[in-house]
Amino acid sequence: MAEGRADPLRGLLTVVLGLALVALIGLFLVIGKALLLPIVVAVISVYVLIAASDAVGRLPGCRRLPEWLRRALVLAAFLLAVMWLGGVMVATAEQIRPRLPDYQKNVSGLVAQLTALAGIKGDPDWHRLWSDTFGTLRVQQVAGMLLGSISAAAGLIFMVVVYAVFLMGERNGFAHKVAVALPGESGIRASRIIMQTNRAISDYLAVKTLINAILGLLSYAVLWAFGVDFALFWAILIALLNYIPYVGSILGVMFPVVLSMAQFGSVERTLALAGLLALTQIWVGNALEPRMVGRKVNMSPFVVLVALALWSSIWGVSGAILAIPLTSIIAIVMGSFASTRPFAVLLAENVSVYEEDDARIY
Secondary structure, rough: OOHHHHHHHHHHHHHHHHHHHHHHHHHHHHHHHHHHHHHHHHHHHHHHHHHHHHHHHOHHOOOOHHHHHHHHHHHHHHHHHHHHHHHHHHHHHHHHHHHHHHHHHHHHHHHHHHHHHHHHHOOOOOOHHHHHHHOOOHHHHHHHHHHHHHHHHHHHHHHHHHHHHHHHOOOOEEEEEOOOOHOHHHHHHHHHHHHHHHHHHHHHHHHHHHHHHHHHHHHHHHHHHHHEEEEOHHHHHHHOOOOOOHHHHHHHHHHHHHHHHHHOHHHHHHHHHHHHHHHHHHHHHHHHHHHHHOOOOOOHHHHHHHHHHHHHHHHHHHHHHHHHHHHHHHHHHHOOOOOOOOHHHHOOOOHHHHHHHHHHOO
């Protein structure tokens, strides 16, 4: 009887300790954001770089290239892309400040047109209304905040590049370190988890990156055709935000559309631009992406939304971009242990994989 009563207490103690561990990990993620975020982004970047290196090795003229040379070429291309991206951000920040007065004038004229169409009589003083509403917001302060954000992003990118270079160099010896640190069955299980994680995350990120690059090119063509200011910057932003499920595509369209309204002061032109950008997003999201990505990541839509809310609350926009890869890694690790396997099943959309594993076991 005493042993029967102890079992529920032991189960309750396990649950309490598990919840406490989760709370401590969450607190550590929030407090250690400055340290952890560059490392996590670097690890995710290495997944993409390794997948790109393998793709280069499958090309007809590159199959005989040694692995170290392929990785060096991919890493060099990554560094050039990062430097180019930083240059675009800095150039955009420098060019947007002198154009703010023109945007303010166009917005005032657009509001006057909309008021006339709505049948509102009178000629309100929009300059005074703008001054009363936004008079305390100085252009210098806005520019300073923007430059500060770009400086912080540049620092993050620099640390990511440094970590990624060293991770790429030490990747080959990692499997041997695991075998030495965890001999026997533990090492075999750890190697299996690492291989499964690498395969799932690399495939998803590589294909998702290619899709986002295609989306960015199409969006740039649309923005350039309409003559939108900073078209290259907005196309890059659209491509990056498309990593965020559901919400990212909406935000990606919203930012350049709002700018076009301030730039052109024309409702018709803004609506046409919004329609073409939306059609591009719909084609990529409903036709191209399902065909290329498929079911690389086995998570239900509800879990995707919860993961998006959770990681964005911890790490902001960076957490929203990393939500799917990080949650997938957690699901793969939990699915490899009997005690946490039920949670992995609850996170999955297609549980047939776990049913097949159970059939092989029994």
